[in-house]
Amino acid sequence: MKIVIIGAGVVGTTLAKYLAGHQNSVTVIELDPTVATAANNRLDVSVVTGSGALPSVLKSAGLKKADMLIAVTPDDGTNLLACAIAKQFGVRKRIARIRSDEYIGIPSELDLEELGVSIVVQPENEVVERIRQIVELPDVTQTANLQDESVYMRGYILREGMPLCGIKLSDFNQHPHYSPVFIVTVIRQGRALIPSGDLSLCAGDEIIAVMPKTAFGNFKRLLNVDEHKLGKVIVYGDSVIATKLAVALRSDVKRVVLVDPDEVHAREVASQYDGIEVLHGDCTNSEVLQEIKAGSSDYFIAATKDGEDNIVSALMAKAEGARHVAAIRDDSRYASLFETMGLNHIINPRKITSAKILESIHLLPMGSLIKLKNLDLEITHFQANGSSKIIGKPLKDFRLLDSKEIIVACILRGDQLILPDGETVINDEDRVMVLCPKKSVATAKKLFI
CATH class of the missing domain: 3.40.50.720 (NAD(P)-binding Rossmann-like Domain)
Incomplete structure (x- = not known):
């Protein structure tokens, strides 16, 4: 794809670096000559100095031939005007970072789609929502979201008296009362345990669970925290x-x-x-x-x-x-x-904003979702494609996975959450969460390229 990014701040350069590294042609427009020079020296992309609100600058950046515009300058007006021009130029996808509530929400009478914005990202609202998710489960140890915030991954340490204590994983992951909450790993006494069916949960265990957003209330009830404000x-x-x-x-x-x-x-x-x-x-x-x-x-x-x-x-x-x-x-x-x-x-608001934009254009980076604290382990996200080595065969046929050092923890297939076993076959476009030591992430990645 050919992508034009307006704004070479932290968010703009983060997006440019990632997108350029995934076989996209990226051009960055930056008003400040000093910032533009720094971006040009640091990134392997084209950099144009000028205002992203001027048609002449947008033309020189090749916007008329672009597939996507991402406007992330600090100025809402510039971002909106750039999207309006991009719409007239025939650019299919137009993303704007908008900070002011004047343009969005119930008080606003503006139709941003009509103005030219196809996707809106509000950094402050994204940060507030992320903090609310932390506060609503106060003792949460790990947090990550996927699928446009529709899938939650949460870590939690079990305490005496919780309904989960004493339950076998085989009963938990297959029982309709608990579905669709899946426990993908258990950390006990500083060790991450392979989630086998005969493993019983006990107080002191840290569980890492994956669930649809709609099942989060059920998860809270399992932890006895539903009624406690x-x-x-x-x-x-x-x-x-x-x-x-x-x-x-x-x-x-x-x-x-x-x-x-x-x-x-x-x-x-x-x-x-x-x-x-x-x-x-x-x-x-x-x-x-x-x-x-x-x-x-x-x-x-x-x-x-x-x-x-x-x-x-x-x-x-x-x-x-x-x-x-x-x-x-x-x-x-x-x-x-x-x-x-x-x-x-x-x-980190800038990190949240960058991730939200990539998620909204279905280009969530392959990389760490959760670094398990005090352990050299990560839960890492990969997306399978037509050329991935891992698709089309049962997981039990892969020697790398048989060693148990690299564990396929969960699969997202469209709106469906799948807890895999040895017979599971990964399909094209599946999003796969893998548990492995940091040193093995590069090895795991080879299965998906």
Whole structure:
């Protein structure tokens, strides 16, 4: 495919690098000459310097011959206008990153499809939804979504008294009461166990389960967490994400406290929304954390515009006694270090946005879905195609899989979830989740190319 990307920020360059690496012809348009030069030096793509809202620049980038436009500049107007021009140029798929609610939702009277946008991605909304998914299952250890958010993968540590304790996997994965929730692996005492049918679950096990989104309520009931609303969640920040998150959590949590470092903004939010306690304060100050009783919160979520402040305030809240803490940070470096220091979750908005765009155009990267903490194991996603070595034969016929070092954990075939056995045959376009050590990911990948 020929693809034009407008915007050479982190999201734009991430998309360009991935798409160019998968036999696509990619051209990037960037307004800032310095950023354009850096992208040209770093990426194996064509780079055009200029405004993505100008027809002359779009023509010079070859938009008239393009199959797809992805507009991810910081300016909504530029992204919308570029899509409108692309529609007139005959480009089939036109994706725009839109931040303002003015253009989307019930208050808006605009038809974005008519304007030229075929797929809309709202970064703040995507981040809020991801955090809500974490908060609705507070002790979740691992999270990943597939199939346009319609399939969930979740990790959870079992405790005494849960309905799952004592159940054999053969009974669980075949019993209609539990279907369609599949347990794809069990981590016990630091070891990932092969999910054989005679394995019984017990307290202390960490299970990794896959399910359709529609079965998530059933999964929560199996964990005895369905009826328990969190008592208190503190959201710290003056960002759009912080405000949207606090508003969204009102229906999920008994008490939502928004701590805003900007006093004027705090007053505006307090006057606009009911059901939220809005306070003014700086949560990098331990006295403020004590005043708001951060230690009594079920969740403390740091969502300011400064990623470093988010890390610091979340770790300080954890030290005060907050049960769970999460921080928003655009930089993924040192994430594992921060987790060892007590951070439960680090949310990267740019990574979420890039993944959402690739998912929306059915080009989700082959790569790690979940890195199992404290283990050298990954659950990795691959997609089979017509030339893949793994299609057309029963899994038991592959020597690589027979070694049990590489395990096919689950198959997504259209809307169907399949728990495979030795007789299972993988088809073209199946999405396959594989459990293997990090060193074996490259070997597993050879089965799908």
